[in-house]
Amino acid sequence: MEHSISLKGRSDLLISGVEHIYSFSDKRVEIQTCEGKMVIDGENLDMNKLNLEENIISVQGTINSIVYSKSKNPEESFFKKVFK
Numbered sequence: 172m173e174h175s176i177s178l179k180g181r182s183d184l185l186i187s188g189v190e191h192i193y194s195f196s197d198k199r200v201e202i203q204t205c206e207g208k209m210v211i212d213g214e215n216l217d218m219n220k221l222n223l224e225e226n227i228i229s230v231q232g233t234i235n236s237i238v239y240s241k242s243k244n245p246e247e248s249f250f251k252k253v254f255k
Contacts, residue, residue, distance in 0.1 A: 172205045172226060176237070184211065184230040184237075185220075192221075192228070200230060207241040 174188030191203040195218055200211040213234045220229035 174204050174206045178234060178237075181234045182231060184234055185227065186230070187225070187227050189226045189228045197232070202228065207239050210236075210238045210240070212236045212238075 172188050172190075175186075177183075177185040186202070186204065186209070188205040189202050190205060193201040193203065193208075195201075195216075197216050198212065198214065200209075200216060200218075202209050202211075211230060211234060213230075213232050213236075216230055216232035216234075218228060219231050220227065222228075
């Protein structure tokens with residue numbers, strides 16, 4: 172699955188490679204993509220397109236930030252640091 176982001180003028184966001192939508196409000200969108208968890212913060216956010224067959228979501232509104240994070244296993248991180 173391919174992942175891409177297209178943002179036009181901070182107001183039209185198109186994301187492909189979406190695997191799961193955790194939450195959606197007018198201020199925050201939390202999704203899982205094939206590249207990790209993504210959080211989009213903004214104002215007046217609205218999901219105007221959702222295509223589950225193609226794993227695409229389209230969001231309109233004022234986009235303030237897009238942040239990726241990978242889920243980490245705390246035990247794994249601790250042992251990696253100790254045995255480095």
